[in-house]
Amino acid sequence: MGSIVLFGPPGAGKGTQAQRIMEHTGLPQISTGDMLRAAVKASTPVGIEAKGYMDRGELVPDDIILALIEERIKEPDAANGVMFDGFPRTVPQAVALSEMTSISHVLAIEVPDERIVERICGRTTCGRCGIVFHDTFNPVPSSGCPCGSYEEKRRADDNEDTVLNRLHAYHLQTSPLAEWYEEKGLFHRVNGDRAINEITADLLSLLE
Ligand code: ADP
Numbered sequence: 665m666g667s668i669v670l671f672g673p674p675g676a677g678k679g680t681q682a683q684r685i686m687e688h689t690g691l692p693q694i695s696t697g698d699m700l701r702a703a704v705k706a707s708t709p710v711g712i713e714a715k716g717y718m719d720r721g722e723l724v725p726d727d728i729i730l731a732l733i734e735e736r737i738k739e740p741d742a743a744n745g746v747m748f749d750g751f752p753r754t755v756p757q758a759v760a761l762s763e764m765t766s767i768s769h770v771l772a773i774e775v776p777d778e779r780i781v782e783r784i785c786g787r788t789t790c791g792r793c794g795i796v797f798h799d800t801f802n803p804v805p806s807s808g809c810p811c812g813s814y815e816e817k818r819r820a821d822d823n824e825d826t827v828l829n830r831l832h833a834y835h836l837q838t839s840p841l842a843e844w845y846e847e848k849g850l851f852h853r854v855n856g857d858r859a860i861n862e863i864t865a866d867l868l869s870l871l872e
């Protein structure tokens with residue numbers, strides 16, 4: 665198996681499913697969103713440049729993203745394939761990726777637009793371990809976070825205005841990638857408007 669791309673709109677459940685697939689396949693998750701947020705927090709040159717785009721819900725320019733990916737996939741844990749979450753998001757990113765590594769599956773998690781705002785606006789993450797929760801759809805267990813101590817984090821860009829821009833960017837710049845991967849015979853769709861466990865089961869069976 666080569667590397668996997670998790671594809672879908674913001675809030676589709678890519679990060680949630682990546683954490684579960686990682687437990688089964690051992691493939692490390694590479695989230696460009698997480699890498700950019702770490703860069704913003706550390707005020708690196710990449711972070712300083714990326715911040716404005718992220719706050720507005722626009723895509724960060726391809727050259728910045730590709731430089732991050734090029735470095736990341738040189739790490740030893742990426743040698744046997746990885747799971748890309750939130751990357752590629754433009755056709756030029758996909759073209760560049762195809763020259764860097766081989767992709768075996770593109771798994772598209774489909775969720776209708778009208779579900780996205782409620783998903784994003786209720787998202788929380790444990791700042792300690794990174795597990796993704798939702799205020800109503802996937803609450804933190806009453807026994808607390810599995811990591812032992814829940815530290816609630818909410819993303820600055822998880823607000824209604826920014827989400828609408830992110831959704832717009834998705835339809836305009838990212839969704840054309842579906843056709844690009846479909847022509848290559850790599851594209852698989854799953855209905856993402858269901859229980860989290862059902863989606864995980866479908867994704868794992870596509871990888872078998
Ligand atoms: P993405 O990485 O695609 O942006 P996330 O995995 O962060 O999406 O999920 C967005 C929000 O939706 C989170 O709060 C998550 O708990 C919740 N969520 C994920 N999958 C589902 C699902 N199948 N049904 C309901 N809520 C979900």
Ligand code: ADP
Pocket residue numbers: 673674675696697698700717718719721722723724725729749750751752753754757830
């Ligand atoms: P989402 O929940 O919207 O899927 P991400 O964490 O994947 O959120 O991305 C957050 C923001 O980081 C995006 O709105 C965008 O500004 C930037 N970003 C992340 N990945 C990419 C990428 N591959 N190309 C361009 N911008 C990206």
